[in-house]
Amino acid sequence: MFDADDTLWDFQGSMRAALHAMLEELWTAFPGRDAASLTVDRMIAIRDRVADELAGRVMDLAVVRLESFQRALEEVGIAEDGLAAELGASYFSHQAHCVKLFDDTLPALDALSGRRLAIVSNGNADAGRLGIAERFEAIIRSVDVGVGKPDPAIIKAALVKLDVGESEAVLVGDSEESDVGAARAAGIRSVLLDRHGTTTNSQADWVIGSLRELPALVAAAD
Numbered sequence: 001m002f003d004a005d006d007t008l009w010d011f012q013g014s015m016r017a018a019l020h021a022m023l024e025e026l027w028t029a030f031p032g033r034d035a036a037s038l039t040v041d042r043m044i045a046i047r048d049r050v051a052d053e054l055a056g057r058v059m060d061l062a063v064v065r066l067e068s069f070q071r072a073l074e075e076v077g078i079a080e081d082g083l084a085a086e087l088g089a090s091y092f093s094h095q096a097h098c099v100k101l102f103d104d105t106l107p108a109l110d111a112l113s114g115r116r117l118a119i120v121s122n123g124n125a126d127a128g129r130l131g132i133a134e135r136f137e138a139i140i141r142s143v144d145v146g147v148g149k150p151d152p153a154i155i156k157a158a159l160v161k162l163d164v165g166e167s168e169a170v171l172v173g174d175s176e177e178s179d180v181g182a183a184r185a186a187g188i189r190s191v192l193l194d195r196h197g198t199t200t201n202s203q204a205d206w207v208i209g210s211l212r213e214l215p216a217l218v219a220a221a222d
Contacts, residue, residue, distance in 0.1 A: 001158055002136075003149075003173030004121035007193055007211075009101050009130060011123065018095035019043050025090055030078065037076045046072050060143045061124055065091065101130055104211040109135050111215035120158045120171065122148040122178065138162055149173075150181035155188060170205075170221070172214060180204045191217065 005011035019040045027035040047068035054064055069091070070084040109117070109132065118138040119127060127133040138161040142148030145157045159169060169188040173179025176192060180203050183190035191214065192204035199207060206217055 001118045001120045001155070001169060001171045001188075003171070003175065003179050003193075004119050004125060004127065005123040006174045007172060007179075008105050008119070008127075008132070009099050009125065011099065011125065014095050014099035015044075016040055017098040018091050021094045022087055022090045026087065033076070033078070038072055043068070043072055046075070059122075059146055059148055061122065062088070062092070096126070096129060099125060099130065101132070102211065105132070108211035108214050112218065115218070116162055116164065118158050118162055120149070120154055120182075149175075149178040150185060152182055152186035155182050155186035159186075159188075170218065172211075176202055176204070189221070 002008055023035070023038060023040065023043070026038070027033060047065060050068040050071060051061075051064050054067070058064055066084055066088045069087045073079070073084055073087075113135070117136045118140060119136050120140045122142045124141065124143060127136065127139055133139065138158060140154060140158045140161060142154055145154055147153040149155075155169075155171065159166065162169075166187040170191060171179055171183040171186075171188055172191040172193060173183075174193045174195070175181075176199065180190045180192055184203060189205045190203075192199060192202045192207045193211065194202075194207055194209055197209060206221075208214060208217065
């Protein structure tokens, strides 16, 4: 099983690029405003705050994102009916066109092509748009099952979909809290993908720096 955002594709990069493009459009529409009052980093901070407030109640991260746009506009004193929705349309359009697979994703999936693969994600990016949906037997999203990682229920849903037992499954992801935590709670093994080499004392069964390491690791673990 794979996490998606920042595991298979570069969500952080596409998010930042999309927010930057969206903010440029916003300040073009409101030229008299101080563009420095809303930056990409501030938008991310507002979104994280909203996500914390809505945790456990809202699974659709698109809803969280739209609410964060509404909060951001309120914080800088822009009151325009429907503007948050317009910003959302701009952001999601830019993000969909910016997101790219990591360089190690396709080689890893190619090497694992004989395995039963699934995506288990809290996000809402489209694997089909990136051309890899057909490589997976199941794509389980938190918005579809009503729970998200680290809740083990989403892992259990994937196990049922794949018709495999806990001892046969491995979850690969970039988050110690969400991915490793969910795997441990569900009783399956985990691989932490630490692309930047910053993790210490991980509870994962294995830690790798690139998906290129994964096929050999999985083969050795059989």
